[in-house]
Amino acid sequence: MAQEDLFKKLVSHCKEYGFVFPSSEIYDGLSAVYDYGQNGVELKNNIKKYWWESMVLLNEEVVGLDSAIFMHPTIWKASGHVDAFNDPLIDNIESKKRYRADVLIEDKMAKYEDKIAKEVGKAAKRFGESFDEKQFKDTNPRVLANQEKLDKLHQRFKTALEDNNLAELKQIILDEEIACPISGSRNWTDVRQFNLMFSTEMGSMAESASTIYLRPETAQGIFVNYLNVQKSGRMKIPFGIAQIGKAFRNEIVARQFIFRMREFEQMELQYFVSPGSELDFFEQWKERRMLWHKSLGFGDENYRFHDHDKLAHYANAATDIEYKFPFGFKEVEGIHSRTDFDLGSHQKFSGKKIQYFDPEKNESYTPFVVETSIGVDRMFLQIISASYCEETITKDDGSTDQRVVLKLPPALAPVKLAVLPLTKKDGLPDKARGIMNELKFDLNCQYEEKDSIGKRYRRQDAIGTPYCITIDHQTLEDDTVTIRHRDSMKQDRVAIQSLREIILEKVSFRKLHEKIS
Numbered sequence: 001m002a003q004e005d006l007f008k009k010l011v012s013h014c015k016e017y018g019f020v021f022p023s024s025e026i027y028d029g030l031s032a033v034y035d036y037g038q039n040g041v042e043l044k045n046n047i048k049k050y051w052w053e054s055m056v057l058l059n060e061e062v063v064g065l066d067s068a069i070f071m072h073p074t075i076w077k078a079s080g081h082v083d084a085f086n087d088p089l090i091d092n093i094e095s096k097k098r099y100r101a102d103v104l105i106e107d108k109m110a111k112y113e114d115k116i117a118k119e120v121g122k123a124a125k126r127f128g129e130s131f132d133e134k135q136f137k138d139t140n141p142r143v144l145a146n147q148e149k150l151d152k153l154h155q156r157f158k159t160a161l162e163d164n165n166l167a168e169l170k171q172i173i174l175d176e177e178i179a180c181p182i183s184g185s186r187n188w189t190d191v192r193q194f195n196l197m198f199s200t201e202m203g204s205m206a207e208s209a210s211t212i213y214l215r216p217e218t219a220q221g222i223f224v225n226y227l228n229v230q231k232s233g234r235m236k237i238p239f240g241i242a243q244i245g246k247a248f249r250n251e252i253v254a255r256q257f258i259f260r261m262r263e264f265e266q267m268e269l270q271y272f273v274s275p276g277s278e279l280d281f282f283e284q285w286k287e288r289r290m291l292w293h294k295s296l297g298f299g300d301e302n303y304r305f306h307d308h309d310k311l312a313h314y315a316n317a318a319t320d321i322e323y324k325f326p327f328g329f330k331e332v333e334g335i336h337s338r339t340d341f342d343l344g345s346h347q348k349f350s351g352k353k354i355q356y357f358d359p360e361k362n363e364s365y366t367p368f369v370v371e372t373s374i375g376v377d378r379m380f381l382q383i384i385s386a387s388y389c390e391e392t393i394t395k396d397d398g399s400t401d402q403r404v405v406l407k408l409p410p411a412l413a414p415v416k417l418a419v420l421p422l423t424k425k426d427g428l429p430d431k432a433r434g435i436m437n438e439l440k441f442d443l444n445c446q447y448e449e450k451d452s453i454g455k456r457y458r459r460q461d462a463i464g465t466p467y468c469i470t471i472d473h474q475t476l477e478d479d480t481v482t483i484r485h486r487d488s489m490k491q492d493r494v495a496i497q498s499l500r501e502i503i504l505e506k507v508s509f510r511k512l513h514e515k516i517s
Helices: 003-016 038-057 074-079 101-130 133-139 141-162 166-175 219-223 226-232 278-294 341-350 376-387 428-439 453-463 473-478 496-507 510-516
Strands: 020-022 034-036 062-065 086-091 098-100 192-195 199-202 210-213 239-248 263-273 303-307 317-325 328-339 356-358 363-365 368-375 388-394 400-406 417-421 445-447 467-471 480-485 491-495
Touching: 003 020, 003 376, 003 388, 034 038, 038 062, 038 239, 038 263, 038 376, 038 510, 074 219, 074 341, 086 101, 086 166, 098 101, 101 133, 101 141, 101 166, 101 328, 133 141, 141 166, 219 239, 219 263, 219 341, 219 368, 226 239, 263 278, 263 376, 278 303, 278 317, 278 328, 278 368, 278 510, 303 328, 317 376, 328 341, 328 376, 368 376, 376 388, 400 453, 417 428, 417 453, 428 445, 428 467, 428 473, 428 496, 453 467, 467 496, 473 480, 480 496, 491 496
Parallel strands: 062 239, 417 445, 417 467
Antiparallel strands: 020 034, 086 098, 086 192, 199 210, 239 263, 263 368, 303 317, 317 328, 328 368, 356 363, 388 400, 467 480, 480 491
């Protein structure tokens, strides 16, 4: 299946099965804004729980925070967002569509990477076990030619970003013959910067109202509360503050479903360390965060680090964890060494001393910060993309059937257990309801009695329910039920009294946490 077709199926599946809906759809929607449906909100909450527990529950030196969306406007001056929070945008004159210039160039580099990967893949298939990938890359003329083009483009792009050279970004687009995906035209405007912050007014009367901003990130809420948390919690460096919350960016080029939205949710950790130790902690958090992603079991080969070509004004090191979406490798999490920029800047603009007294060194200093920042919505899309499967099933009579299944990690699944009476009669629904009422205090269960048992299995497969139990006539005789496993479709007979213990053990977050502890 073509990757573009797969992505369209993912979007359609999310709507059909109650994961994600276009916002305000009955009024023709609102661009780049989405609502999470009944199954989507459960999956999203489970993703947040997995992250929160892995940060706060498993790390004694990390505590949580929930700061306000509205913040004093000077905060955004101190953070640099008022002056430097911009995207380089370019318009195609024919289609009148607007694009991020840096993304167009990154997509071009990805095409060179794809060409190299295809050559390697064909050679690996041709030579089998004797294939030496490194030797092939070092000697194959087509690979070397594409690698040379990629390296030259990468260096030119990196230099343009570092110099903030908008004219050079446009020239790269022209020289690389990058065309508008819609019109196919290469007729481009100049590149210009666009500030991404939403502004609004706070005050009871228009003439006395002050301009404030919807926060474009959650990090500043942590920095301005650093002293409150450190003193009230008697925290000793190194320590971290974790937060999950909404952020808002006026993305002109919002695209790829929920990958890039104007209203989104972040999960961020700001880890405070002593000056000089930040790069060591940066490397530690890189590995810890990659392990967190890989523990979900979606294939180690689908993740990679991508170091930033241009560092933000506050950073001395930065990398992204990228996942291989249907539309290519894209960022799901950023890890940054933010130096002492944030606390130092807020100390300057507020006039308040924001320092830490280190009893071991017997000195005060402004802590340095290592940040890990992950988009909940991107993580949601990544998990849906990785879990979506279309399978052909061979029945006992030799015929085949198709099923769509979300192979979600059981701990993240919206519904953990479906309770299904085999028929609507002979007392089976009453028995099933009794089991449901007993288990619903511990598990998110769903009761279904409509349609054949096969159709009900398919509906549960489509929303990622890891386990179904069937209540049949034997259940009335010996108090046993059939457990069906989503991925293998294997069925086991177990006692009703053992159900709670069996299912809770299988869907616990503990298994995921043990992989990263």
